[in-house]
Amino acid sequence: MHYDYVPISKRNPLRWPNGQRLAIFLTINFEYWDPVQESEKPYYPGGPGIVGGNLPGNVYDNPNFTWREYGQRVGVWRLFDVLDAEDVAASCTMNAKMALERREVIDAALERDWEIVAHNYVQDELLTDYMFDEAAERDVIRRTLDVYEQAVGKKARGWLSSSLRSTLNTIDILAEEGLLFITDLLNDDQPYLVETRSGRPMVSISYTSEVNDFSFLRQGLTVDTGFQMFKEQFDWLYAESETSGRFMNIGLHPHVIGQPFRIRALRDFIRYAKQFDGVWFAKREDIATWYLDHHQEHIPPKG
Template sequence: MHYDFVPISERKPLKWPNGKRLAIILTTNFEYWDAVRESPKMFYPGGPSIVGGDLPGNVYDNPNYTWREYGQRIGVWRMFDVFDAEGVPSSCTVNAKMMLERPQVIHAALERKWELIAHNYVQTDLLTDNMFDEAAEREVIRSTLKVYEDFCGFKSKGWLSSSLRSTLNTVDILAEEGVLFTCDLLNDDQPYMVRTRSGKPMVSVSYTSEVNDFTVFMRQGNTVNGGIDVFKEQFDWLYAESAASGRFMNIGLHPHVIGQPFRIRALRDFIRYAKQFDDVWFATREEIASWYANNHASHVATGKQ
């Protein structure tokens, strides 16, 4: 993997299709966690916990497991209701075990023709566990992509690593496995091309750890109104900048966090706010990546991709 350092001051204006200025990506993460593992090693939960204190992998952590499962049983359906009522799509990430263990959620997204992006095999495993074993990392990626294709009937065009913990080999492996875009690189408000050792195209369409319900509500402790303020502040500044060159804005959403009754209004009210702007594009990452792969030369000069 290699990408050139091209600051935004050295790029040409980015012009989205159909005169749009700001692309909005509402990312809903469909994630499954194992209740226990065979190993007595400390169990990495794959996200913040609601009750502190780490337990060994072979000890069941009831409050944290069932809190996360609330998102699968209740929270995600509340989110579906909001998206349906407001008439906007979500770009969804999904790990392989979520497809195997909670298929009703994935079928609901497929029925809505929403985007699904491969998101590791299970939330509690990290690609960085295989930092020094590329063959093992490739097997995790291949196994994930196979479950995805078997379940959906088509191949995943994108990838988000669990907890964003990718390795220096991940992008190269993904390109060789036929994936078009990665969400792991958190360093931009615009897409860009990543060079791969195979020469196959790879587009970065960044996820975010900042405008993310984990960060906004759990780490920063915002109320629902405080969360709305964060989302709107991000939107307003990017929208102003997009008058000169297009931007995208991503919000990372987790059903067990934003899907709580006392937080869901933040999602609904932000969508209603953004819908007031005719030149905002509620986009999928695949739409952005496919378009950019064909049009990046008009944005970043050859040799600076």
């Protein structure tokens, strides 16, 4: 994996197709957590818990497991209702266990023609566990992609690692497995190419840990200050997009944003953003495919 350092001030203006200015990704993370693991090590569930303290993996953590399961039983269906009412689509991520254990959620997204991005096998397993064992990392990725294809009916084109914990080998492996884009790299508001050892280029389309519903938990945001966070990000990027296109990602988790006292922040933001020209709720795959054909107009190859 290699990518050039090209600051945004040194790039050509990015011109999205059809005169669009700002692409918005509403990234709803479809994630399953195992109730217990066969390990006495501290359990790593991914993301903050609602009750503090880490139990060993082989000890059932009832409040945190059932709090997250609220998103699968209730919260995600509230999200479906809101996005249906506002006539917008999400760009979802899905770990393999979610497809195996909560298939109804995946089928509901597919019925709406929402994008689904592969998101590891299970949420509490990190690729960094295999930093020094590439064969084991590739096995996790392949098992994930196999389940993805069975559940979605086509091969995955993109990837988000659990908790964004990828290794220096991950992007090379993904390219060799035929994927097109990666969302792990948190370093941009525009797409760019990543070189891989196979010579197959990967498009980076950044996720975000900042504009994320976990901020409601970590920063104590309310429904109004959460909306303000979304709006501030949008307003600045939209102004910048007058001269060069941008994208904006919002990271969402059904057990967090899907709570009744938070979800209005998302609904109000969608209504706000839809008032502006040149804004579209995009699929990452569409952007990645387009960018492969146009990247030289944006960031010419060095040399």
